Amino acid sequence: MEKVNVKEKFSLFNDHWNPRIAGEVNDSHIKLAKLKGEFDWHHHEQEDEMFYVVKGELLLKFKDSEDVLLKEGEFLIVPKGVEHKPVAEEEAHVILIEPKTTLNTGNIKNERTRENLERL
Incomplete structure (x- = not known):
């Protein structure tokens, strides 16, 4: 067992849209981005x-439903199959909890796709 200081972990990197693995729970990764x-x-x-x-x-845009603005301390679960587009006007620090198989770009592969994530 190892406790994790989220603020400290976020201070270890500065780039955007490049999630890091901060922990694991069963078959899910806890990612910081x-x-x-x-x-x-x-x-x-x-x-x-x-x-x-x-x-x-963080603004989460959806093609088939109303957009959702998340503020500090709020979370949203995007169900599988739902088309979405995250937008952050200013830098946002986000924790992602998702199965280990989840690719950051989902159904597309491009220059933003991160297949081998760094562990913090």
Whole structure:
């Protein structure tokens, strides 16, 4: 067992849209990511994805439903198959909880795809 200081872990990196693994729970990863700007539209065929905002704000845009603005201390679970696009006008620090099989770009592969995540 090892306790994790989230603030300390976030201080270890500065890039955006590049999640790091901070821990594991059963078949899920606890990932930390700094987000700024717009990400790509995507969905995850088999996995739900949880976004928990630690710092800043994150707008989650949806093609088939109303957009959701998450503020510090709020989270949202995006169900598998739901097309979404995260947007952070200013830098946001986000914890992602999702199955280990989850690819950050979901159903698309491009220059933002991260297949081998760094462990903090």
